[in-house]
Amino acid sequence: MTKAVILLSGGMDSCVTAAIARDQGYELCFLHLTYGQLTSERERRAFDAITDHWGVRERFVVATDHLSRIGGSSLTDSSLTVTDADLEADGIPSSYVPFRNANILSMAVSWAEVLGAEAVFIGAVEEDSSGYPDCRPAFYDAFNRVIELGTRPETNIVIRTPIIKMSKTQIIREGLRLDAPLHLTWSCYRAEDKACGTCDSCALRLRAFEELGEKDPIPYHERPSYLKK
Amino acid sequence: MTKAVILLSGGMDSCVTAAIARDQGYELCFLHLTYGQLTSERERRAFDAITDHWGVRERFVVATDHLSRIGGSSLTDSSLTVTDADLEADGIPSSYVPFRNANILSMAVSWAEVLGAEAVFIGAVEEDSSGYPDCRPAFYDAFNRVIELGTRPETNIVIRTPIIKMSKTQIIREGLRLDAPLHLTWSCYRAEDKACGTCDSCALRLRAFEELGEKDPIPYHERPSYLKK
Numbered sequence: 001m002t003k004a005v006i007l008l009s010g011g012m013d014s015c016v017t018a019a020i021a022r023d024q025g026y027e028l029c030f031l032h033l034t035y036g037q038l039t040s041e042r043e044r045r046a047f048d049a050i051t052d053h054w055g056v057r058e059r060f061v062v063a064t065d066h067l068s069r070i071g072g073s074s075l076t077d078s079s080l081t082v083t084d085a086d087l088e089a090d091g092i093p094s095s096y097v098p099f100r101n102a103n104i105l106s107m108a109v110s111w112a113e114v115l116g117a118e119a120v121f122i123g124a125v126e127e128d129s130s131g132y133p134d135c136r137p138a139f140y141d142a143f144n145r146v147i148e149l150g151t152r153p154e155t156n157i158v159i160r161t162p163i164i165k166m167s168k169t170q171i172i173r174e175g176l177r178l179d180a181p182l183h184l185t186w187s188c189y190r191a192e193d194k195a196c197g198t199c200d201s202c203a204l205r206l207r208a209f210e211e212l213g214e215k216d217p218i219p220y221h222e223r224p225s226y227l228k229k
Numbered sequence: 230m231t232k233a234v235i236l237l238s239g240g241m242d243s244c245v246t247a248a249i250a251r252d253q254g255y256e257l258c259f260l261h262l263t264y265g266q267l268t269s270e271r272e273r274r275a276f277d278a279i280t281d282h283w284g285v286r287e288r289f290v291v292a293t294d295h296l297s298r299i300g301g302s303s304l305t306d307s308s309l310t311v312t313d314a315d316l317e318a319d320g321i322p323s324s325y326v327p328f329r330n331a332n333i334l335s336m337a338v339s340w341a342e343v344l345g346a347e348a349v350f351i352g353a354v355e356e357d358s359s360g361y362p363d364c365r366p367a368f369y370d371a372f373n374r375v376i377e378l379g380t381r382p383e384t385n386i387v388i389r390t391p392i393i394k395m396s397k398t399q400i401i402r403e404g405l406r407l408d409a410p411l412h413l414t415w416s417c418y419r420a421e422d423k424a425c426g427t428c429d430s431c432a433l434r435l436r437a438f439e440e441l442g443e444k445d446p447i448p449y450h451e452r453p454s455y456l457k458k
Contacts, residue, residue, distance in 0.1 A: 060299075062293075062295040062298075064293050066293065066336055067339060069291075070289075070336075070339050070340050070343050098338075098339045098343055098381075099335060099338045099339040099342060099376075099379055099380055100339070101379065102331075102335040102338065102339075102376075103332070103335040103336060106328060106331040106335045109327075109328045109331065110295070110296060110299050110326075110327045110328040110329070110331075110332060111299050113327035113328060133379055133382070138378050139375065139378040139379045142371065142374040142377075143375050143379075145371040145374070146331060146368065146371045146372050146375055147328075147331075148371075149362065149365065149367050149368040149371050150328055150330065150331050150362055150368045151327065151328055151362060152362060153362070
């Protein structure tokens with residue numbers, strides 16, 4: 001079996017991405033990054049639960065504090081407030097961590113080169129990422145060129161972004177079709193016991209489940225008022 | 230003054246690179262990475278000494294263990310032996326850390342975006358890097374494209390590699406011309422008290438000083454036998 005490194009945050013997008021890689025026949029190798037995000041412990045628990053669910057043997061957890069020490073994002077800087085979702089707003093949200101995905105992909109490629117893996121899967125989503133510059137297909141195309149030039153000639157590692165063009169609704173539909181353990185995932189940027197229901201990440205998730213007429217299997221503190229059901 | 234992030238390992242190449250950035254009028258911001266290399270404490274001391282020498286205020290030290298835990302290099306894996314130099318050999322040496330420079334550049338760009346810096350200087354050298362794939366100009370060109378696509382639209386960060394085409398001899402000549410504190414630098418891959426004199430890095434350095442008819446100001450355990458003087 002060909003190995004693939006999967007960046008598994010513990011959220012829904014990366015869980016569905018892993019289900020797609022698994023469906024394509026790859027041997028899964030899960031990489032999780034704790035970079036000082038405020039909900040890192042909760043995400044780590046979700047990572048462990050999903051890893052155990054699929055019995056994945058190759059797992060690697062990297063703890064790094066440089067992104068939170070560099071600062072600039074409400075996701076890692078507790079002095080900044082995680083704002084309530086405004087799904088109509090343009091621009092880059094306060095939760096943007098500068099150049100985060102390049103940091104994460106670089107780690108994944110280093111590990112992939114040592115494992116002999118041929119793919120790195122990341123659950124980046126262009127539409128729902130609400131303007132993060134490092135979630136667009138052109139960014140990944142450019143990164144693939146860096147990998148081609150910056151690794152040993154005999155390696156053949158390519159970044160895969162199978163859900164990048166999907167809406168959140170399509171992602172959930174795909175997850176349900178592939179029997180991904182969505183009940184074990186965690187998306188909230190704010191809380192660790194029950195999801196807050198009102199941050200960007202919760203709002204996108206809840207709205208998508210509603211559109212599908214499905215119930216999100218994880219518990220919430222509150223459901224945002226703009227959801228009708 | 231325009232800020233520039235300088236990747237300062239504590240070695241001679243990065244010290245001369247910093248001297249060039251300083252000469253070009255940039256405000257220096259020094260980034261040092263401890264990634265589990267065997268001589269990390271000695272390199273950190275060199276970093277501190279060079280930083281103090283120039284009175285640099287913006288300094289940032291990142292300690293990360295993921296590259297050593299991923300393994301695959303004699304620089305970070307104490308179970309592998311740092312081989313003696315064979316300056317005529319082709320291929321990628323055992324000291325290669327998979328995709329290391331992409332990891333380091335990603336960190337530097339994240340910091341540069343928060344600082345509002347407009348350049349990231351790295352002392353990569355094509356010729357003397359003896360085959361590391363991530364030390365070639367094409368790799369940096371490709372990385373600049375990733376930065377352009379993966380950072381906020383208003384940022385304008387470019388990787389600079391001012392010594393990439395220089396020989397070690399030219400680098401030392403440039404360092405002497407710009408009064409770079411070469412006596413404070415550390416290059417050896419193996420030892421921490423006196424430089425070993427026989428690893429790749431020591432051999433390249435000693436040969437270059439010899440070619441210039443200058444004496445390397447740092448102490449050595451031994452001088453390799455192929456040096457005549």
